[in-house]
Each structure stands twice: as C-alpha cells, then as structure tokens.
Amino acid sequence: MENKKIFISIAGNIGSGKSSLTRLLAKRFNWLPYYESVNDNPYLTDFYADMNRWSFNLQIYFLAHRFNIHKDINDKPNSVIQDRSIYEDVEIFARNLHKMGKMSDRDHETYTNLFKEMTSYLKPPDVLVYLKADIKTLVNQIKLRGRDFEKDIDIDYLKLLNESYEGWIERYDLGKKLIIETDTLDFVHSDKDFDLIIDYVEKSLLLDLKLFT
Numbered sequence: 001m002e003n004k005k006i007f008i009s010i011a012g013n014i015g016s017g018k019s020s021l022t023r024l025l026a027k028r029f030n031w032l033p034y035y036e037s038v039n040d041n042p043y044l045t046d047f048y049a050d051m052n053r054w055s056f057n058l059q060i061y062f063l064a065h066r067f068n069i070h071k072d073i074n075d076k077p078n079s080v081i082q083d084r085s086i087y088e089d090v091e092i093f094a095r096n097l098h099k100m101g102k103m104s105d106r107d108h109e110t111y112t113n114l115f116k117e118m119t120s121y122l123k124p125p126d127v128l129v130y131l132k133a134d135i136k137t138l139v140n141q142i143k144l145r146g147r148d149f150e151k152d153i154d155i156d157y158l159k160l161l162n163e164s165y166e167g168w169i170e171r172y173d174l175g176k177k178l179i180i181e182t183d184t185l186d187f188v189h190s191d192k193d194f195d196l197i198i199d200y201v202e203k204s205l206l207l208d209l210k211l212f213t
Contacts, residue, residue: 006031006079006205007123011088011169012131013161014153015142020188021131021197022083028198032078037065048153055097056107062089063111067118074123085128090115091168096160124174127204132169132181135159178204 026033
C-alpha cells in the first residue's frame with residue numbers, strides 16, 4: 001500500500017458519516033482528503049427552501065465541483081480519499097429529484113447527458129466505501145451536526161435517497177465496493193469500531209474481493 005497510489009471514495013446518504021470517516025481515514029493513512037462542498041455552496045440554502053426552482057442549479061454546481069476534484073485526484077500522484085463520489089450525483093440525487101417531479105424531463109436529460117460525457121474521462125476509485133444507515137440513524141446524525149439548511153429536511157426525501165442508494169450499490173460495477181452497516185457502529189468515538197473499518201478497508205485494497213459486509 002505504501003508504494004501504490006490509492007483512491008478511495010466514501011459514499012452514503014445525507015448524515016451517514018462520510019465526512020467524519022474521510023477525515024479519520026485520511027489521518028490514519030496519511031491520505032490526501034477531498035471534501036464535499038457544503039459550507040461554501042451557493043445553492044444549498046435556496047435548494048432546501050424551493051427544490052423545484054433550484055434543483056438543476058444545485059446539481060450542475062455539484063457536478064462541476066466533483067468533476068474538478070475527480071480530475072485532480074486522477075492527475076495527482078498522492079493517495080487520496082474522497083467525501084462522496086461523482087457517481088452519486090446522477091444515480092441518487094438527480095434521479096430522485098426527477099422522480100419527485102422537482103427536476104423537469106428536459107433538465108434531467110440535459111444533466112444526465114453532461115454527466116455521461118464528463119465521467120467518460122475519469123478513472124473510477126479503487127474502492128467505493130458505502131456507509132449504509134437506516135433513517136433513524138441518519139436523522140439523529142443530521143440533528144447532531146446542526147446545519148441550519150438541513151433542520152427541516154423531509155424524511156420522505158431521505159427515504160427515497162436510501163432506496164436509490166440500495167439499488168445503485170447493487171448495480172455498481174466500476175471497481176471494488178465495500179458496504180459498511182453503520183447503525184451499530186460509532187467509528188468517531190470508538191477505537192474498536194474504527195479499527196474494524198480499518199480492517200475492512202485494508203482487506204478490500206489488498207485482496208481481489210468485490211464485497212465486504
């Protein structure tokens with residue numbers, strides 16, 4: 001592992017712990033972390049207030065942001081860990097906004113075509129780590145971090161996202177994938193739980209296996 005560039009991407013629903021695990025793994029392995037643009041995102045507050053009006057704008061912003069990050073990751077020699085993959089944009093968020101009627105057919109088609117063109121130039125991560133959590137866990141963790149724009153998040157929206165994640169992770173075949181069920185884990189405060197995740201990640205990198213659960 002020390003002599004090879006490693007690219008890990010952490011996937012999961014809102015509140016699943018992606019940023020925390022990204023930070024912890026980056027520190028543990030001395031990997032370069034890339035985080036999702038949240039605090040400096042110019043559309044998130046408007047989006048949660050009016051999804052119909054701002055869904056396309058938000059998704060285009062995320063797509064551009066993650067494409068630039070992914071391209072930078074591919075170009076650099078450093079081992080890296082990424083908070084949320086570019087593939088979740090089209091497979092989870094844009095798909096659900098379209099399904100909910102909050103993104104028009106025209107905007108969704110335009111977005112999807114752009115996504116396919118952009119991602120055709122990218123090398124997928126070596127391992128995609130999916131943090132699986134139920135709605136109760138997600139809601140509790142969203143409340144704990146206390147972001148103003150998330151305080152009134154729709155539970156039904158979170159449920160739809162979870163359903164899409166389950167379907168997408170089943171179909172994902174761009175590389176190795178590691179599924180971690182986090183409802184009974186506290187990898188932020190428990191060294192034992194974090195060491196368990198470390199073991200899973202190391203095995204997924206070193207062994208030619210497609211799935212650890």
